[in-house]
Amino acid sequence: MKTSMQISRYQSSLHLHLVPYSGQEDTLKIMSVTHEIDGVLLHMAGPDRSEGNWIGQHEILKQLLACWLVLDPKDMPLTPRLVGTPGIGKTTLAISGARVRQQSLYIYQCTADTRPEDLLVTPVISEKGKIAYHASPLVTAMIQGGICVLDEGNRMNEKSWASLAPLLDHRRYVESIVAGISIPAHPDFRCAVTMNDDESTFEIPDYILSRLQPTLTLGHPNREDERAILRYHLPFSDLEMLDLTVEFLQQAHELKLNFSTRDGINMLRYALKRLHGDSEHPLSKDAAWRESLVNCLGEEALDLNRLSEQRTRTLGGDVVSMGLGDFFFNPEDPLHPDFGQEIDDDDDDMDDDEFDSIDDDEDDE
């Protein structure tokens, strides 16, 4: 293993081994690509070939592409953060950006278990007992001048992020401790990070966040765009059911509920399958759509207004701890088990209306 941690010379020794798919002489498959840096042979990862057609919301795509422009030899590309709720289109946007620039795309799926070496170079014992060094999708993009999307970046812990600090500033290199080499990024290398803000994520340290600029925030598509997205993904869809789904999604967006375009695609896809699945006892469109809504998004999705009210109540009132008695009696009611006891300051904002509405909910059930 080499120990020199100086930036190595960029050795352009790219070896391609092309073999035909069995029975398809004209189709070539890249079996393995290797690249040598300071005597260490790195096996490259394969690019992502998924489709990435971005529909509508042109402004955010332009913003992403602007981040990746280099205007002058003194200029540097930016690594933006793409943020937004799950299923809103963050990964698709990044993929589309790479497709527009016609660069190969590599996606690294970040998780809480991602270690620095997983992000960079992993040693693998080969058949002959020798160590083979496998470059991650990120390092492959760095070497080949591709684009890397660090997907769901805030699932990754600080230690792993720390290994990327020199890559994300003017230095543009990483150091692989495992392979004992420094790996400089190709001038065409570009990167973007997608992030979700749910509970299962880590706080990214400020010195890393300051390298992940700007923040591009995705919003829900408008009615016309959402319809076009659904039509694009499900071109065989019944139009009535498609419109029902768009209507549902738009209402949910208006009420600030977290049902996403992906939820719409999934539920419409299932509804269409149910409609066509049983030719002897076909379901009505309405029944198939409703069943799919409940099975994909839960019973509560049938009443968006009520779900929205519940959500508002939870957000406003989740500091209040409720006992069983709270569901049956107002706090001032002498029959309340806690009547006469001190109430915390935090509880002051719980007024009668809120209890009434909880009682109403109970009555409904």
Ligand SMILES: Nc1ncnc2c1ncn2[C@@H]1O[C@H](COP(=O)(O)OP(=O)(O)OP(=O)(O)O)[C@@H](O)[C@H]1O
């Ligand atoms: N503007 C768009 N154009 C085309 N497809 C879209 C668009 N917006 C969302 N989609 C579709 O919605 C689905 C969800 O998108 P995607 O997986 O990119 O969301 P995400 O924000 O990355 O979600 P997560 O946070 O769960 O990873 C995909 O099928 C995607 O193709």
Ligand SMILES: [Mg+2]
């Ligand atoms: Mg994603």
